[in-house]
Each structure stands twice: as structure tokens, then as C-alpha cells.
Amino acid sequence: MKVRASTIIEMAARHRLRALPLTTPAVLLLAVPALHAQESNGRWNASSEFSFVRTGGNAESSTFGLATTVTRSWDRTEVKLEAGGIRTRSTRVRRTAVGSESDYRIDEASESNLSAEKYEALVRLDRRFSPRTSFYVQSGWKRDTFAGFRHRLINVLGLSNQWVRSSSQRFRTAYGLTYTVQSDVDPDPDASSRFLGLRVSSDYRREMTDNTEWRSNLVLDGNGDDASDVRANWTNSISVSMNEHLGLKTSFRTTFDNEPSLRRVPLRSPEGEKAGTVLVPRDRLDRVFTIALVVTF
Numbered sequence: 001m002k003v004r005a006s007t008i009i010e011m012a013a014r015h016r017l018r019a020l021p022l023t024t025p026a027v028l029l030l031a032v033p034a035l036h037a038q039e040s041n042g043r044w045n046a047s048s049e050f051s052f053v054r055t056g057g058n059a060e061s062s063t064f065g066l067a068t069t070v071t072r073s074w075d076r077t078e079v080k081l082e083a084g085g086i087r088t089r090s091t092r093v094r095r096t097a098v099g100s101e102s103d104y105r106i107d108e109a110s111e112s113n114l115s116a117e118k119y120e121a122l123v124r125l126d127r128r129f130s131p132r133t134s135f136y137v138q139s140g141w142k143r144d145t146f147a148g149f150r151h152r153l154i155n156v157l158g159l160s161n162q163w164v165r166s167s168s169q170r171f172r173t174a175y176g177l178t179y180t181v182q183s184d185v186d187p188d189p190d191a192s193s194r195f196l197g198l199r200v201s202s203d204y205r206r207e208m209t210d211n212t213e214w215r216s217n218l219v220l221d222g223n224g225d226d227a228s229d230v231r232a233n234w235t236n237s238i239s240v241s242m243n244e245h246l247g248l249k250t251s252f253r254t255t256f257d258n259e260p261s262l263r264r265v266p267l268r269s270p271e272g273e274k275a276g277t278v279l280v281p282r283d284r285l286d287r288v289f290t291i292a293l294v295v296t297f
Contacts, residue, residue, distance in 0.1 A: 046070045049084070049249060049292035060091035061115070065290055078126040078134075085119035086288070118288070119143045126160060134160040136174065148261020148282050151183045154221070156199055169206040175199070178221060186264045186279060196224040211241040229259040239294065247294040255286040 051065035067084030091112040097104045124138040138156040143149070158176020178197040187193070201219040208214055216236045223229035237251035262279040269275045 044070060044072045046297040048295045048297075049290075050295070051086075051290055051292040060093070060110075061088065063088040063116075065292060067292070076128045078128075080122070080124045082122040083120070086116065086290070087118075088114070088116035090115045116146060117144070118146075132162050134162070136160050136176070138176070145185055147255075147257070147286060148186065148263065149182055149184050151181075153181045154199075155179045158199065167207075170204070172203045174201045174203075180221075180223075184261045186262045188262050188279070191259075192225055195226075198222045198224070208238075211247075213239045215239070223259075226259065231258070232256040245296050247296065249290075249292050249294045251290050251292075253288045253290075255288075257284055260284050 047069050049065070049067040051063070053061075053063040055061050063086070065084070065086040068082070070081045072079050089112060091110055093108055093110045096107045096109075098107055099105055120140065120142040122138065122140040124136060126134045126136040128134040136156070136158060140154050140156075142152045144152075156176040156178050158174055160172055160174040162170070162172050164171040176199045178199045179194075180197060181194050183193060199219065199221050202217070204216045206214050214237070217234070219233045221231040233253070233255050235251060235253040237249055239247055239249045241247040260282040263282050264277045264279055267275045267278045
């Protein structure tokens with residue numbers, strides 16, 4: 001899918017990007033069309049993943065997942081945009097018999113609720129200034145109310161090293177300074193919603209066969225205000241291409257938060273009387289397994 005962007009003075013890409021403030025990630029989007037001036041014959045590459053599961057009858061639920069990745073590479077610059085989400089809704093049916101054992105009717109009442117919901121988006125720009133080393137700016141947004149936060153925005157400024165780059169495999173590590181803004185469902189009165197931190201990440205790709213690729217991505221985030229607040233996101237996936245435009249992808253994502261968001265739960269006295277609420281930590285570990293159809297443009 002070819003995209004022709006308007007030409008903007010190349011100086012904006014060469015000089016102004018280095019001065020981007022961490023709190024204005026939207027400026028990254030303005031840099032994308034400016035980079036078109038570097039190579040008029042370049043191509044945008046896009047791929048979308050679709051997954052859907054629907055059950056009915058005795059148990060009713062529906063799960064829908066969508067993820068899109070758009071990339072473009074020039075001689076020294078690479079741009080990546082990602083967006084996606086997953087949503088699961090479950091329906092519980094309660095049945096009650098009214099009447100006698102020999103003569104009764106069945107009353108049904110159904111209740112539908114969200115049981116999983118995750119959304120995320122990311123913009124990243126890499127600018128290489130040596131064969132192995134790049135400067136990068138990234139902004140990522142997430143929403144996961146079941147994990148305890150409505151919004152989490154992480155802006156990153158750092159360096160990336162390309163250790164292996166061949167026709168069959170690539171390995172890259174990155175190190176950056178982060179600025180996080182987070183809004184929790186049940187805020188912790190002792191924790192700050194804005195803080196600086198550090199990020200270390202790795203990205204490995206390997207072609208297993210002519211049509212099969214394995215990818216492993218690990219991201220570690222630290223909180224500068226609280227050394228025990230460490231988060232990790234590890235994603236492993238295997239993609240199989242069926243033809244030029246269609247493929248299948250299986251992925252397993254593990255998310256760890258050593259200081260998870262809090263959950264407000266009811267408090268009762270030993271006698272069973274209501275005594276208010278308390279804040280308790282949520283689970284530290286979340287896991288997501290997906291099988292998706294991949295469409296490449």
C-alpha cells in the first residue's frame with residue numbers, strides 16, 4: 001500500500017526532532033510526512049491482525065481482537081505506528097423454576113458484562129547516526145481497567161543498538177529515559193501519577209523457514225520514585241505466511257507489575273456487618289494468548 005505524503009522541508013526531520021519534548025508525543029506524527037523527502041521511492045508497509053471467538057447456547061461470550069502495524073524505512077530513518085485492542089464480553093444466564101415439582105415454569109434472567117478489555121497505541125521514530133547505533137523517540141498509550149489503570153502514557157527518549165542484522169535474523173537492544181503519566185481506577189494515595197524512570201528493551205527476530213518467523217520482544221520499565229516498582233512485558237510470537245498477503249500468527253504475552261494497581265474491595269466485620277472498603281493490590285501477572293489472521297498490505 002503506497003502512501004504519498006506532502007513534502008516538508010527536510011531540515012525539520014534532521015534538526016527539530018532532536019528537540020522534541022517528552023510531553024508532546026503528538027509532534028512525532030508531524031515528522032512522518034517530513035521524512036518522505038529522504039526517499040521518494042520508499043514504501044509504507046502495513047499489516048493487520050484479526051481474531052474473533054463467539055460462543056452461544058449454554059454459555060455465551062464473544063471476544064474480538066484487532067491490531068495494526070504500519071512501518072516505513074529510509075536510508076537512516078525508521079518510523080513505526082501501532083494500534084490494537086482486545087475486548088471480551090460474557091453473558092451469564094440465571095434460571096429459576098417457579099411452581100411445584102410437577103407443574104412449574106422456567107424464568108430466565110441474563111446479565112452481560114465485560115470480562116477483558118485492553119487497548120494500546122504506539123508511535124516510534126528511529127534515526128541512525130552510525131551503522132549500529134540509533135537515536136529514538138517513542139510514545140505509547142495503554143488502557144486496561146482490569147489491570148487497574150484507565151490510562152497509562154509512557155514517553156521514551158533513548159538509544160538503540162543493532163547487534164545482529166542479516167537476512168535470517170535481527171537483534172536489537174534499547175535504553176531510554178521515560179516519563180510516565182498514569183490514571184488508576186482506584187488511585188493509590190501514596191503513589192505519584194507522574195514520574196521519571198528508565199527503560200531497557202530487546203527485540204529479536206529470526207526466520208525459522210522460508211515462510212515462518214519467530215519474534216521475541218522484552219521491555220523492562222523502572223520507576224525513578226520507587227525502586228520496587230518494576231514492570232515487564234514479554235511477547236513471543238510465531239508467524240506463518242500462507243501467501244503474499246495472508247498469514248497466521250500465534251502470540252503469547254506476559255505482563256508483570258511488581259507494584260500493581262490497587263483494587264477497592266468491601267470490608268466486613270467478623271460478625272458479617274459492612275465496615276467500609278479497603279484497597280488491596282491486584283495480581284502481579286497477566287497473560288494473553290492469541291491466534292490471529294494476518295493481512296499484509
